Amino acid sequence: MTQGAPEYEQIARIVREAFMRSGELQAALLPAMATSVLFNRYSQGMEYGPHVDTPVMGSMSNAIRSDIAITIFLSDPQSYDGGELTVFMNGISSQFKLEAGAAIAYPANTLHHVTPVTRGVRDAAIIWVQSQVRDPAKREVLWDMENAKHLTFKREGKSQAFDLISKSRANLIRMWAET
Numbered sequence: 161m162t163q164g165a166p167e168y169e170q171i172a173r174i175v176r177e178a179f180m181r182s183g184e185l186q187a188a189l190l191p192a193m194a195t196s197v198l199f200n201r202y203s204q205g206m207e208y209g210p211h212v213d214t215p216v217m218g219s220m221s222n223a224i225r226s227d228i229a230i231t232i233f234l235s236d237p238q239s240y241d242g243g244e245l246t247v248f249m250n251g252i253s254s255q256f257k258l259e260a261g262a263a264i265a266y267p268a269n270t271l272h273h274v275t276p277v278t279r280g281v282r283d284a285a286i287i288w289v290q291s292q293v294r295d296p297a298k299r300e301v302l303w304d305m306e307n308a309k310h311l312t313f314k315r316e317g318k319s320q321a322f323d324l325i326s327k328s329r330a331n332l333i334r335m336w337a338e339t
């Protein structure tokens with residue numbers, strides 16, 4: 161499948177639209193821009209050694225800072241062995257091998273790698289995102305507040321507490337967002 165081929169563009173559009181539709185990803189990542197969708201195919205024996213992603217992607221007039229990488233798993237995990245996405249973060253190494261169609265977002269400034277595929281084929285789609293809020297620690301605060309908002313609403317509806325959490329989150333985004 162080569163970039164520019166009709167089927168490539170069709171699958172890329174489906175992946176991109178799924179990313180745009182996901183309220184959870186939008187609230188957690190606060191995307192300002194995203195790269196086009198890239199496909200990686202790892203057949204038996206292939207791996208991707210430890211690396212950090214290119215910090216700025218695209219061309220000069222269309223530069224996107226890669227704050228976050230998203231791997232969308234496209235192969236049934238039963239159909240291949242190995243191929244775990246491994247991310248080193250805060251001194252901890254986490255491994256991901258998700259169902260086909262599931263995605264994981266991770267900071268693109270971490271060292272990460274894909275372990276060797278020892279059976280079958282692992283297909284994945286990757287998108288890089290520039291966030292309106294560059295600092296992962298700030299994004300975590302905003303994500304926690306988003307969850308606090310939902311929990312409060314579930315318990316007491318549009319209460320005064322809910323309005324104050326909503327106001328604070330919105331105003332923190334106003335303070336922190338680069339546009």
Ligand SMILES: O=C(O)CCC(=O)C(=O)O
Pocket residue numbers: 200208213231245272273274284286
């Ligand atoms: O295939 C993956 O899950 C990750 C690929 C990756 O790290 C990359 O393309 O930079």
Ligand SMILES: [Fe+2]
Pocket residue numbers: 211212213229272
């Ligand atoms: Fe990567």
